[in-house]
Amino acid sequence: LFSPAHFATIRFLSVGEDWKDRNPEQKASFTQSLISNELGVPALKLTCHDVSEHKKSLVKEQVIDLDSLVRQVVEVLPNIPESEIRADLMRTRDTTQTIYNLVKTAPRTVPNKSQLKNTAATATPAGSTGKSSSGSVFKNPVARANMLELKKAELIASGRARYIEKHGLSNIDS
Secondary structure (H helix, E strand, O other), rough: OOOOOOOOOOOOOOHHHHHHHHHHHHHHHHHHHHHHHHHHHOOHHHOOHHHHHHHHHHHHHHHHHHHHHHHHHHHHHHHHHHHHHHHHHHHHHOOHHHHHHHHHHOOOOOOOOOHHHHHHHHHHOOOOOOOOOOOOEOHHHHHHHHHHHHHHHHHHHHHHHHHHHHHHHOOOOO
């Protein structure tokens, strides 16, 4: 049978003859300096307050990081409220997973004709075909998202029209 064993070397450090005469703060400081000298590392004088301030600064960095993640998701899904995006990002901490969750749970509504006209007006400026003069797709993420929403709505509307025509449902409005 194999039984693992761990060996430790214990070394006692000399504290000096005046150890009993020192107050607890001096004892702690002296012990810290002895151990740090033995290990070859610097002795740091950190207090509980210093540690709590450091933790607060880490939390602030995470908040800033969360804000940048929210901006990334808003670029992809401009119609989703930032509060929903932030809530999902706080759970997942991953933009890809958040986008998937929000797309999966987003309401499946088709915009009415006035919304389509508004979307078309914002997606394609007057005289534009949806492409810049160099032939590339929109570089503005909001315009690109609006253009995709418009195409999606057109596809749904044409599919609905084909379904109504195929099944003879002529006077039904949704």
